Amino acid sequence: MSIGNVHTYAVIMAGGGGTRLWPVSRKERPKQLLPLLGQETLFQSTVQRLENLFPPERILVVTVEEQAREMRLQAPEIPEENYLIESAPRGTASVVGLAAAVLHKRDKNASMAILPSDHFIRNRDLFHYLLKAAFDVAANGYLVTLGITPTQPSTAYGYIQQGEPLDGNYNYPTYKVKSFKEKPDDQTAQKLLRTGDHSWNSGMFIWRADIILKEIDRQMPDLGSALKKISAAWGTDEQAAVLNENWTGLKNETVDYGVMEHAERVAILPAGGLGWSDVGMWSSLFEVLLPDMNGNIATNSSLHLAHETHNTLVYGSNNDRLIVTIGVDDMVIIDGGDVLMVCKTDQSQKVKDVVVHLKKHHQEKYL
């Protein structure tokens, strides 16, 4: 199957909130809608990454209404009917199911790539190549995952263990999946890195709509039956009402645990060199943006005067405000509107502790 195939679709998952990039990401301003990479937002670069691979008519976005307004402005080329609106976030299993049901009703031969809206990928050519190869594998009825070859013993991701090479003649090394593993502790992460057969779970999946719907029916029958009702009403006057009616009662479940872990034919393409990052915390920006010769990064139009400063990220919020650093090493400085954060780079995962603290002390205005 070639990517030029008119039955291939991209589904961008964009409903999440998340506070790991607090204080810039907020309840009403989630990560994917921020211009973290300079001019464009992560959502925009996710859409642009699909150029020459999918025409806008074959790109779907699943999100919530609050975010859809902004997304329509950021990616006006995507047709209005391709925005699928969740009345409330119900987990990736529901998102994937909804997209599959809608696409399958539109096109019985639909295949789809599930893509998070808030990740970064430096090597676009390799990404295109991998997607094409994955669609070829999916054509044979496999649920395909893109794995990321680990570069460090990260505890921030789930892991996927590969098994035997998949029978068949494919354009990229492809394996059966042996097991899915939850985010490990430090020691386990060290071990998994050494095994050489574990990949990070990137949250990118490629499959045929009919196959994933069958797996949902088998493993999550409640979701399956809700999707059937939604599908029946899709395109009628009842579409919105039936969707909302069947949506709020759904179990909040990820596609990984709800479907993939016990699915029958699961394959993995382990990808190294993709330059992938989930931009999961401030320190990730050092992987994503290009530091200057001292390792410093000044982003979001910040005016940075760096004096004896190294490996330091400055995120401004005001073109005219001068940010001066003297004798600073390995720091992240976020000059937000109502919050200033100064954080040692290797402690940036602790932003979540601060968010918890603020919630507990009823300081929601800063969240």
Next chain:
Amino acid sequence: MSIGNVHTYAVIMAGGGGTRLWPVSRKERPKQLLPLLGQETLFQSTVQRLENLFPPERILVVTVEEQAREMRLQAPEIPEENYLIESAPRGTASVVGLAAAVLHKRDKNASMAILPSDHFIRNRDLFHYLLKAAFDVAANGYLVTLGITPTQPSTAYGYIQQGEPLDGNYNYPTYKVKSFKEKPDDQTAQKLLRTGDHSWNSGMFIWRADIILKEIDRQMPDLGSALKKISAAWGTDEQAAVLNENWTGLKNETVDYGVMEHAERVAILPAGGLGWSDVGMWSSLFEVLLPDMNGNIATNSSLHLAHETHNTLVYGSNNDRLIVTIGVDDMVIIDGGDVLMVCKTDQSQKVKDVVVHLKKHHQEKYL
């Protein structure tokens, strides 16, 4: 001579600018007018420190017009005629001379304590005791300096070497001055600290007005003759015109080098335990303000959420702005209006390099 003596006066020198506490201190907002210590400014606390020692009528302030406006608001108890206004800063020799000339015209028996407006002194009782003792020495015709017993090999101050104990019966150990020394380099500072007979030059002096005027006449005859003209016109309609006319041509000279170094009868009272600081750079605030149990200081009404943070100073500028630090040690964070500065505490003397850089690159708007 008792301090209750109606012939004793305090002269607060407050004309200076200085950018060592940039970005908070600015050309138009010098250090002494900033609330660095919490509610009150350094100038206000200098005035308050004189309570019960000098009535406001016997406190003079020498400053420039731009600063006088703000000072009159900050210390309204000082009578208007006690503000001596320099048309332009001409160095401490001129300031001291002007104050001495004005006081001597007002009171032929005047003695005066010269006090910088922007220093901090924790131990007010000892300060009062020392001033009283110094006035007793000055009554005998000595030019008296208050020396500060060094606590570290500082290169930021001039040094005064003490000689033999002064003959006479005084209430505090008092010595002849052997020599004045300029700010030393690192190695010299180490040596001076070990000698045990060197004090920091605090810039605080006590003397009789007639004696200092005589020394000025002898060593700086141009200044002496200008002061005579100013003195003759003082209290007449010509006062301001004659002052301005004679002021701008004066040589810009410090009293230390212009007068003290070659004066005839110079004495020193070396003071330990005064809790003195010239608040010369941001790191000084750790000596002046009281850190919490983690060594942190949040000042100027800043809202600081410190997470795994130690020995860090946060200076806010907005009551509602939250400043979060994570994994931060030994830093100074100054959240000014148009400038944010993050500086390793032990590098805070490098603020001056940044100021030089900004001048050179025509960024005066930040100065």
